[in-house]
Amino acid sequence: MNVLLDHLPEFRDGFIGTVLLTAASALLAMVLGLVMAGFRVSPVPPLRFFGTAWVTLFRNTPLTLLFLVAWFVVPAVFGTGMSPWTKALLALGFYTSAFVCEAVRSGVSTVPLGQAEAARSLGMTFFQTLRLIVLPQATRTVVPPLSSIFIALTKNSAIAGAFSVTELFGVQKLLSDKGFAIAPIFLWVALAYLVITFTISGLFRLLERRLEVAR
């Protein structure tokens, strides 16, 4: 009868799968993106080079190609122990980290140079300067683009479904393969994505308002 009610467990598993995969990839992308942004503004040329290479590589490669690499190249090089979920996490996390890095870097460039010079003059190391002085002041300009980046990540996680990771988009394939009418399935899947992306933009709007109040 109703595709949603009859297949609630499938939808639920798919929904949870997407939320978890998105959250984990977002976390990985955040950490990697911050590190790479640190590399890109560091005074050490090899680190700067590595950061730039990282961004160039992952920002300019189609995500589907990264998935293919994770599925067929990574096992050949590092062995076959990795679960599909982990491989999807790596592809999504690495890809998104390039965008996070650039958002952070452009935020960093809005902080006056004198702030970092004052910090270094006090004897702070490069990383202390970044962590204690520059990044906190960059936050306000970094947060809005991050919202779009994580919404894009949510939708990009659908590619994992095509690689047999349990997530929302895969539910659609599962059910339509069983012969259910495709339109209502799509509708429910789309709604579920909306729930996630609306939550993300809501959370970020809250965060932005917080940052505005906190001068």
Add this chain to the structure above:
Amino acid sequence: MSGVSVTKAADDAAPAADDLVVLSNVNKHFGALHVLQDIDLTIARGEVVVVIGPSGSGKSTLCRTINRLETIDSGAIAIDGKPLPQEGKELARLRADVGMVFQSFNLFAHKTVLENVTLGQIKVRKADKAAAEKKGRELLDRVGVGSQADKYPAQLSGGQQQRVAIARALAMDPKVMLFDEPTSALDPEMINEVLEAMQQLARDGMTMVVVTHEMGFARSAANRVVFMADGKIVEQATPDQFFSNPRSDRAKDFLSKILHH
């Protein structure tokens, strides 16, 4: 010029023989521009040196090479007998011993005044928070901004911000303090409060390198005036000698401009 008229303390006596900052044969280029040309400059412990000269002559760059905010192309800089190390932990440690006060204050905008003067103590000197705050408040009192401790820099006047910046540098117990035109960004009525804090510091025996055109300060607090033009040190003399009887034409020309503007 401002009317600071504090007389020199007993520091007319020859400064102690040990050299705190030594620049030898320092050269620096910005592209084709030779901003520092064969600079030799020795600053003794407890000495107050005023650096003066036309805009673009390399005064700021000279100041900034001393704590290696600018690197040099050739020559050597030593502080308290130690050559400036390469970028890294060791350089950070050395920078903590060299206080720097900027023309544009550069207080940490997202930190309160008190946090500005405790952050370095806690994160660099590894002092505990209570001790750092006690010392921070004492220093803020000393420069006359103790009552502003819980405000943010943007809520303070320029003169107050610059005094906080001096307290922030002092909190690290520096061996030498560098001032790069500390009063140039200030409204005239705020210049004196900053100069007075600096006078006090000079009387307390701090070693200071001060880029400034405040002749009142130079006359009353400096042991020596260094005149720079076009990347070179053209002339060095006591303030009295320099201002009443400059030897070089460049200095005469410069002084006539700043005295009769």
